[in-house]
Amino acid sequence: VTDTEVIVDLAAFRANLAALTEVVFGSEVMVVVKDDAYGHGLVELAREAEAAGVGWIGALDIPTGVLLRSHDIRMSLFSWLLDPTDDYSAAVGADLDLGVSRLSELEAIAAASAGLGTRVHLKVDTGLNRNGATATEWPVLLERAKQLQDEGAVEIIGLWTHIAEASDDEDSLSIARFRNAIEVARSLGIEAPLHHLAASAAGYGRPDARFDLVRFGAFAFGIPPGGGPSAREMGLAQTMTLRSTVARVSRDMDGNGFGLIPLGFGDGISTKAGGVCDVTIGGKRFQILEPIEIDRMWVALGGASVTVGDEVVLWGPGDAGEATVQEWADATGTMGEELVVRLNRHIPRRYLNGL
Numbered sequence: 001v002t003d004t005e006v007i008v009d010l011a012a013f014r015a016n017l018a019a020l021t022e023v024v025f026g027s028e029v030m031v032v033v034k035d036d037a038y039g040h041g042l043v044e045l046a047r048e049a050e051a052a053g054v055g056w057i058g059a060l061d062i063p064t065g066v067l068l069r070s071h072d073i074r075m076s077l078f079s080w081l082l083d084p085t086d087d088y089s090a091a092v093g094a095d096l097d098l099g100v101s102r103l104s105e106l107e108a109i110a111a112a113s114a115g116l117g118t119r120v121h122l123k124v125d126t127g128l129n130r131n132g133a134t135a136t137e138w139p140v141l142l143e144r145a146k147q148l149q150d151e152g153a154v155e156i157i158g159l160w161t162h163i164a165e166a167s168d169d170e171d172s173l174s175i176a177r178f179r180n181a182i183e184v185a186r187s188l189g190i191e192a193p194l195h196h197l198a199a200s201a202a203g204y205g206r207p208d209a210r211f212d213l214v215r216f217g218a219f220a221f222g223i224p225p226g227g228g229p230s231a232r233e234m235g236l237a238q239t240m241t242l243r244s245t246v247a248r249v250s251r252d253m254d255g256n257g258f259g260l261i262p263l264g265f266g267d268g269i270s271t272k273a274g275g276v277c278d279v280t281i282g283g284k285r286f287q288i289l290e291p292i293e294i295d296r297m298w299v300a301l302g303g304a305s306v307t308v309g310d311e312v313v314l315w316g317p318g319d320a321g322e323a324t325v326q327e328w329a330d331a332t333g334t335m336g337e338e339l340v341v342r343l344n345r346h347i348p349r350r351y352l353n354g355l
């Protein structure tokens, strides 16, 4: 049986984008498409975001930005995870916006720019310690960027940072540090049109984190944090449904049924789902049994009349009583993003309701 598929509801995706645009009214929205758009499909989702009128795509790295441009995505494409081996000329040619954390990146961009004024967003570290200029590097990066801007090699479009979004206090500290970094830029005569800091959680929940633009990943796909309100309660909808069919039914001597579903950890299903997650068949929930195998799992059917070929929903938006990704994430002790990103790309993606 091969009719396992990932269904992506593009109308739900657009509705999320509209809802998030309204939540952050006054700030711009960027859709972050890391990891094949969180497993939903890079080009399809970027195209839909563009059709929905979103202005920005967060493309993570230069190859992804260049790839999207080659698919005729016209909106602003922001790539920030730069590598010395990157093809900076290709990035300039593809008209990417580049996130710059250090001087060496800035010089490489300027060298490839050929006076084209490549748009750069200078990144300051405000506590995450991942990348971004340190407090001592920041003025040096700013001054060099200004010099290169005066020469026409780059255009300083943005000042930005990324925060942990793990605790409000830590985020408040990062916001204060970011404001300070903006002041340092001002004191050097740099007024960038865009300041940005927040991803989903802070962008949604904290007006003081929004600045000019919010970079939404998880929430754009209707994946909320664990433990808290559901996507629906937040005015969002999970865009992904994972479905399959019952491949075999067997019964023990007492008449208890067991249904085989042709999805296992080789397909990206967490082995932790056994004993704690349910699937939905014919509107009813059935528990997944341990152990989950490489290419299959079994569910306990009890006395229910389930037959081969019946549709099985592993997760969906929850509207028909099925489990959501958030419910799976809470039950297996992870975050929803991990579950969707881990789904094997060999599972076909089917897109509904596209523009």
Ligand SMILES: Cc1ncc(COP(=O)(O)O)c(C=O)c1O
Residues within 6 Å of the ligand: 032, 034, 058, 162, 198, 199, 200, 201, 215, 216, 217, 218, 219
């Ligand atoms: C720099 C940056 N901004 C935004 C995001 C989106 O994060 P989230 O999925 O929490 O919205 C990410 C994702 O990892 C990121 O690295």
